[in-house]
Amino acid sequence: MINWQNASFETSCGAPSQLFASDLPEIAFSGKSNVGKSSLINKLLNRKALAKTGAEPGKTRTVNFFNIDSQLRFVDLPGYGYAKVSKEIKDKWMRLMDAFWSSERDTRLVIQLIDLRNGPSADDIMMLDFLNHYGYEYVVAATKADKLSKSQRAENAEKLRALKQLEGKTVIEFSTREDAGKTALLELITERVK
Ligand SMILES: Nc1nc2c(ncn2[C@@H]2O[C@H](COP(=O)(O)OP(=O)(O)O)[C@@H](O)[C@H]2O)c(=O)[nH]1
Ligand SMILES: [Mg+2]
16 A cells, blocks of 8 residues: 655756656656646646746756655656747756766656646647657656536547547546545556555
8 A cells, every 4th residue: 555645755856967867666647847746746646836836947957856655756847848948947957857867766656737628739749759668668748637628628638638649558637636536546556666
């Protein structure tokens, strides 16, 4: 049994040299800036502000590690796709991500977040291609589902599920205001960490 209440922030890494080898199973949360990664982590763990939310898009440029009951780690990855950041910052992000994905890690599952309102961006598609190419086990959390009408929500979810990159993949509609997505994700995570 995992005690989800027993979660704490461990460390932030802003440079490749700060990344440490993983000695626990990891669940990585990936997505563009502002898609709701930190909010989703807080929702899963029943916490208001364990992961910092609503920071100016593109501001969270570190890899943030959370220890869950000494059994696994949640990894809040820095968001991509923020148009207004300089090339220097984008290059820095790329080097950090390269270092993360090429390091020896026990990544059990990637939760790839995609905003259900707009559908996948070009960067999201690149990320899906990357995950598919390297054979990562992943699921999509389609976020901010509460911001859509019932019919728009169903239509957007259907479109997302029909994406050729997502063939055979699980897409979970998620909202911080609902418990269904949270329950589904926690089940998947538990299954992968066993
Ligand atoms: N209505 C609604 N707003 C959300 C949801 N998830 C995140 N947000 C809001 O979206 C903004 C960005 O969320 P954040 O978690 O910081 O995104 P991150 O940059 O991906 O970590 C914040 O203002 C959140 O309150 C959701 O499910 N529903
Ligand atoms: Mg964040």
